[in-house]
Amino acid sequence: MAQIDLKDVVKRFGPHLAVKGVNLQVRDGEFLIMVGPSGCGKTTTLNMISGLERPTSGEIAIGGRVVNELEPGERGLGMVFQDLALFPHLTVYENIAFGLRVKKVPQAELDQRVRAAAEAMHIASLLAKRPAQCSGGESQRVALARTIVTNPSVFLMDEPLSSLDAKLRVDMRTELKRLHERLKSTFVYVTHDQAEAMTMADRIVVMSKGVIEQVGGPLDIYRKPASQFVAGFFGTPTMNFLAGEIDARDGTLAFASRSLREPLGDALPPSLAGRSIVLGVRSEHVEVGRGETPGRVQLIEPLGNESLVFFEFGGDAPLVAKVDAETRLRPGDNLTFGFNPAGYHVFDAASGARLN
Amino acid sequence: MSAVAGMGRAEAERAGARNVRRRRWRVVLRHAALLAWVAVIMFPIYWMIATSFKEKHEWVAWPPHWLPHDPTIKNYSQIFVFDVQRSGVAREATEQPFNVWGPLADSLLICTLSALVALLLGTFLAYSISRFNVGGRHFRHAILMIRMVPPIVIAIPLLMYYAIMIPLATEAVLGTRILLFDTRVGVSAIYIATTLPFVIWMMLTFIEEVPYTLEHAARMMGAGRMYTLRRVVLPLVASGMVVTFLFVFILNWAEFLLALTLTHPDVVTLPVLLNKFQSASEGRLFGPQAAIGTLITIPVVILGVLIQKHLIKGFSFGTIRK
Numbered sequence: 001m002a003q004i005d006l007k008d009v010v011k012r013f014g015p016h017l018a019v020k021g022v023n024l025q026v027r028d029g030e031f032l033i034m035v036g037p038s039g040c041g042k043t044t045t046l047n048m049i050s051g052l053e054r055p056t057s058g059e060i061a062i063g064g065r066v067v068n069e070l071e072p073g074e075r076g077l078g079m080v081f082q083d084l085a086l087f088p089h090l091t092v093y094e095n096i097a098f099g100l101r102v103k104k105v106p107q108a109e110l111d112q113r114v115r116a117a118a119e120a121m122h123i124a125s126l127l128a129k130r131p132a133q134c135s136g137g138e139s140q141r142v143a144l145a146r147t148i149v150t151n152p153s154v155f156l157m158d159e160p161l162s163s164l165d166a167k168l169r170v171d172m173r174t175e176l177k178r179l180h181e182r183l184k185s186t187f188v189y190v191t192h193d194q195a196e197a198m199t200m201a202d203r204i205v206v207m208s209k210g211v212i213e214q215v216g217g218p219l220d221i222y223r224k225p226a227s228q229f230v231a232g233f234f235g236t237p238t239m240n241f242l243a244g245e246i247d248a249r250d251g252t253l254a255f256a257s258r259s260l261r262e263p264l265g266d267a268l269p270p271s272l273a274g275r276s277i278v279l280g281v282r283s284e285h286v287e288v289g290r291g292e293t294p295g296r297v298q299l300i301e302p303l304g305n306e307s308l309v310f311f312e313f314g315g316d317a318p319l320v321a322k323v324d325a326e327t328r329l330r331p332g333d334n335l336t337f338g339f340n341p342a343g344y345h346v347f348d349a350a351s352g353a354r355l356n
Numbered sequence: 357m358s359a360v361a362g363m364g365r366a367e368a369e370r371a372g373a374r375n376v377r378r379r380r381w382r383v384v385l386r387h388a389a390l391l392a393w394v395a396v397i398m399f400p401i402y403w404m405i406a407t408s409f410k411e412k413h414e415w416v417a418w419p420p421h422w423l424p425h426d427p428t429i430k431n432y433s434q435i436f437v438f439d440v441q442r443s444g445v446a447r448e449a450t451e452q453p454f455n456v457w458g459p460l461a462d463s464l465l466i467c468t469l470s471a472l473v474a475l476l477l478g479t480f481l482a483y484s485i486s487r488f489n490v491g492g493r494h495f496r497h498a499i500l501m502i503r504m505v506p507p508i509v510i511a512i513p514l515l516m517y518y519a520i521m522i523p524l525a526t527e528a529v530l531g532t533r534i535l536l537f538d539t540r541v542g543v544s545a546i547y548i549a550t551t552l553p554f555v556i557w558m559m560l561t562f563i564e565e566v567p568y569t570l571e572h573a574a575r576m577m578g579a580g581r582m583y584t585l586r587r588v589v590l591p592l593v594a595s596g597m598v599v600t601f602l603f604v605f606i607l608n609w610a611e612f613l614l615a616l617t618l619t620h621p622d623v624v625t626l627p628v629l630l631n632k633f634q635s636a637s638e639g640r641l642f643g644p645q646a647a648i649g650t651l652i653t654i655p656v657v658i659l660g661v662l663i664q665k666h667l668i669k670g671f672s673f674g675t676i677r678k
Contacts, residue, residue, distance in 0.1 A: 089591045098579075
């Protein structure tokens with residue numbers, strides 16, 4: 001059992017409040033990813049779980065046992081660091097064996113476990129090398145082998161893939177997910193890369209400025225972001241945001257700005273009439289060639305299977321739409337567009353909270 | 357059009373040639389100045405080595421003998437006499453044998469011991485300053501202030517403590533006189549105190565290059581602080597420790613004033629021995645004096661060459677990063 005419970009956890013560095021009362025339950029065996037921009041408190045939260053930082057107040061329990069006073073080494077955790085933290089003066093073998101030597105595991109068992117871990121991470125041929133002689137991907141595997149060899153019930157990972165090049169990073173994502181399937185341990189993973197979070201996580205925790213903005217499955221978060229911040233953080237390209245207010249002139253609610261008027265359907269309570277809002281629409285819900293609103297193409301970004309069209313329409317900022325790669329558009333062309341109402345996200349302009 | 361471009365190119369070439377000429381001159385001038393400076397610095401050392409191989413009539417010959425006319429190792433054999441008593445009193449003062457073995461042993465012992473202890477203390481202090489911010493943010497600078505006090509200022513007060521205050525105090529409190537004056541421990545103690553700031557500074561630069569995450573990783577795997585130090589931090593700064601040790605060793609090896617003040621007659625370090633040759637009793641024995649001087653210089657030169665590259669790193673005081 002390795003469920004992790006955080007109760008009102010606060011961390012203060014001098015006058016700076018890094019984590020402002022986090023409540024979170026990490027379920028046994030789940031792959032939980034904490035994501036957010038740098039400085040949002042996600043790494044601090046991870047470090048408090050690991051024991052490298054002590055919470056200023058609040059309670060952290062692992063497997064039902066409060067661990068606030070326990071040393072990191074006594075919590076039964078394994079951690080992979082952003083810079084991997086391999087010991088440069090030790091061979092790969094000794095790096096993997098380090099935790100077992102600390103625990104005074106007998107030599108025969110130690111050797112067998114080190115070799116098994118190396119085998120599992122496909123680095124058996126590297127055992128005699130030094131970390132400096134390993135490539136980025138190999139070092140990554142060494143760091144993972146060093147972590148799995150002690151059989152921790154919880155794996156903590158602090159942006160372990162950030163030092164890899166783009167292709168390797170995508171490969172390692174798959175590998176990590178496979179590792180999680182195999183070990184069935186609890187994974188807590190920190191990243192600022194929303195794509196990493198979307199592809200690997202069972203559940204995602206979105207943090208911003210020391211508080212949790214939303215907890216949910218990757219698709220929930222993508223389809224129903226709880227705030228404008230979450231909506232803007234997830235998805236490429238960034239969601240289109242249109243500032244305006246709710247207009248109820250002809251009996252139904254509609255979004256109205258200087259240049260647009262879009263009916264919002266009946267998803268919102270009528271009491272919101274007159275409220276300043278931000279309307280969010282993802283690029284796939286902007287339909288070029290469907291509606292009647294005119295626009296003018298600024299820029300095309302071909303992605304291969306589809307293209308992104310950036311166009312202005314008289315609003316404050318240009319909109320972006322996803323179109324079929326075959327669509328023939330060039331900068332300067334005129335177009336008409338409309339929105340798919342199913343993709344509307346309505347946020348309060350002041351608080352950023354979701355309204356629909 | 358092309359003619360204009362051609363002229364422009366010719367002009368550019370001329371300007372380029374001018375620049376090259378100017379740069380070459382600057383290099384020549386700089387090297388000339390450096391060579392002149394090296395001559396000034398190196399001349400006494402050259403003269404010392406030359407004199408150590410000269411017969412006594414050549415020591416102060418005029419016009420000077422730039423190189424020994426008939427080179428001899430007599431000066432060296434004269435200072436390496438084991439038993440001065442048995443070899444008897446020389447007929448001439450210039451042939452008086454000397455025993456350099458005792459002072460050599462004293463110097464080696466004191467310098468090695470004090471450098472080792474300073475290294476041990478300084479490494480752990482530097483670690484605690486680096487990792488726990490011991491003493492606050494400005495402590496590392498405050499430590500350097502010890503080096504701002506000229507030794508001559510503390511020499512006499514120290515003598516008072518070593519010769520009078522500490523023996524009296526220990527007799528009153530412990531019932532036994534502890535004398536630091538004219539003891540190897542006494543000299544070592546003051547050497548440790550005066551070189552500790554250097555050790556801390558140099559080790560700080562080495563220790564701060566060891567990433568925190570390495571220690572975090574070790575802690576996550578259950579290693580305690582001492583285990584982490586022994587297995588992770590110290591192996592990574594080992595080469596820095598060697599450099600620091602050698603540097604401090606050289607400092608102590610050449611230290612004269614404190615050793616002179618705090619010893620006599622039992623403990624004699626090499627610089628103090630060297631000084632004796634300028635005294636009334638031993639006269640002006642330039643040959644043996646030069647031989648001892650050469651002897652003292654050899655380890656300094658060897659160690660200096662060995663560690664010069666690392667010294668620059670240690671002295672940059674963390675301002676230069678890899």
